[in-house]
Amino acid sequence: MPDTPNPTGRLVVVDPYSSGSVLARRAAELHGLDAVAVLTPGTLPAALRASYPAGDFAAEVPFTDVATTAAAVEALCGGRPRHLICGSEPGVEAYDALAEHWGLRPNSGPSEPRRDKFLMQARLKEAGVPYIPHHLGTDTESIVAWCAGSGLDRYVLKPVKSFATDGVFFCADLDEVRAACELLFARSDLSGVPITEILVEERLVGPEFVVDSVSLDGEAFVVDMFRYEKETVDGNPVYRAMASVDVGEHPEVVAYVERALAALGIDNGPAHSELILTADGPVLIETGARMHGGLGPKLVEASSSHSLIDLTLASRVAPAEFLERTRVRPTLRRGVVECFLFAPTAGVLTANRIAERCGGLDSFLFDTCAQVPGDRIEKTVDLITSYGRVVLAHEDPDVLARDTEYVLALDRSGGLIEVRPED
Template identity: 35%
Template sequence: MPVSPPTAVIVDGYYNASSLPPVFARRGVRVVHVQSTPEPIQDWLPPDLDAYAEHIVHTDDESTVRRLAVHDPVCVIAGAEPGVPLADRLSELMGLPGNGSRLSEARRNKFTMMETLRAAGVRAVSQFKSPEVEPVLSWVAEHGTFPVVVKPLSSCNTDGVVICFTMDEVRRAAREVLATRDAFGLPNTEVLVQAYLDGDEYIVDTVSRDGQHFVSSVWKYEKTLVNGKNLYDKDILLAPEAAPVPELVAYVGTVLDALNIRHGAAHSEVKLTSAGPRLVETGARMSGGMHPDLHDVCLGQNQADLVAMAYTAPEAFLADHAGRSYTRRQPAMGYTVATDVAGIVRAIDAEAVRQINALPTVHRTVLNLAPGERIRPTVDLGTCTMRVYLTGPTDEAMLADYARVRDLKDRVYLV
């Protein structure tokens, strides 16, 4: 009697979760997709369902567990942020390695996340939430220090995040949040206000098994403040021995433990403030900026491969990676391209794209727009026009090519 190959379940395989089916396949593991919402999330890059043995649209936990049980899966993991709570519940109901449902809200709701850290003795930002604007203004008045940050409770990609320097700006930002939906299409029923965290911001990406963490990379953000919005520009791969990487790694370890992230990928964003590290947020899923083949070149590993290893070969993962950090093989950078152009894209200038890709340290260019789509002035990650990945022998070579890409970027889209 033929034996079926082992199966991994991916909940909401949007965006770069497309890297998960191939890495599981290389380990002889097929994948099943579960969509957590009745309809696909609009404006999100959908999964390639041809890569999956089955696609299940979730209706209720009991029926989804019943349909998954026939596959006898080895794991249920979140491919993207909206899938975290469902992946937590399904893995728990099926007795599979996972992070459990008890702290699911703390891994999605930014207010609950910080309060969970505080309760565990981990340093966290001061904050307040409310379904109304006036209590937010009262908290800011009592807090007494500008700037403050206004944001939705559970969105992503800097959606709705505004740095405010006056009460009028707080009022406008809070009203805007409460009047709109988050990046997942859900209404914002409450607004969050937090103290502004000074200092530089960093990414700490990890993969865990049985509460043992491996730091797969640490990157430094460089952003530009425009009209109260911190727009992404560069994220730069740091050497693991360079300050402040060890301090950030130690802090993030306490964050993961407090949030009970014991299994799988996590993407943490941390500010190194004048009072020490403070969490911006942690997602219990892979980094949205993780590009496997770039990471293989500059790191010799990538989060997707490590996730597959952690779930399918846990003994090997623990032996090779538990409690350790990455090695930087060569410098790398991600450039998130902003624009102030508005209109409809008529065409892509292939020659401009060719010139960008021909630069010595440019590894890959990902265009976010196609002919016929609207281009808007950049206000958040969702309105950036493209992403350029660079890696090379020296930081100087990369920065020179980054400057050349900046010269060429506005030629790419013909409006």
């Protein structure tokens, strides 16, 4: 491996999907960098694969093993690349391995607890950070037996490497636990890997928050905070709305996230942490060592004094700039809400009235619903199968609350789209 980085300064992005798809273009705009994509193997959903902007990259390399992949990247860059960043959840472990190999501000400790949700909770426990009571099972009967003897009355089951709410089940009794196990063990996770292990946890009670942070050399800076509203569809938790929260409103959440990131060794770059604010304080559901997925970073741009995208890049590309920008705590310029739209059944779209009925709202910012009659719509059972978003933003919280309820009420009543069910 060369002792000096490539003087032309290429950025390597591992799995530039979802929100990570913006990183190459933004790096070119802000820092004059071109980019190489490293793509990990796996069978990802079509919607996630479609988010990859191949035209923004000078080249792409399939990830096989660290040595082979590093050699291929170095051949493209004329030596060790200067900058490396993780674009989305499937690439976390490959990113960690390459960062360690090249000495590009790697995270500390083992990589697995930053991806495996069972190991994540175990690591919190070891570090003395509040965690969720949990169990790892490899067969249905052992999982049911653990639940029966746990003393708990509500459970969450998920694949150990779940993301985008894939394969997450809320269960209220042992029959529901058994049914969820049988469904999960019969399928693969969102990355296309057969499910052989299931994480079982206590279902915590309290409001759910997501916290986005960016770290540099072990110092975490919380950039933004949102509160989730979810509903349950066929036992699966599904996002319904995500509303911005001023970071200064919950210092206890900020302090907890800093402890969790330290325990997990997320020392450099972005992290996306989801937690429950219980009666006893915050408890982590999970953390992703990458940016908020989907529209999250765009919502931060629309509402906050700080840019999650730009800080993420600065932490990897321009550390001095990062330190300068993070001297001041972020504040909300206006509130923003992302409304997640539900399709109650799969079928063919016969009418799309979203622009007509939402576009004139005082807080309307944009929507992602370009479907036209004749397009196929999936039943909404998780984040990936939500058919679209309506995003609202306004300085007046009363206006924002009114418009949010209007959009969600229309969606629940079938007033935004019409779908002809499949035969």
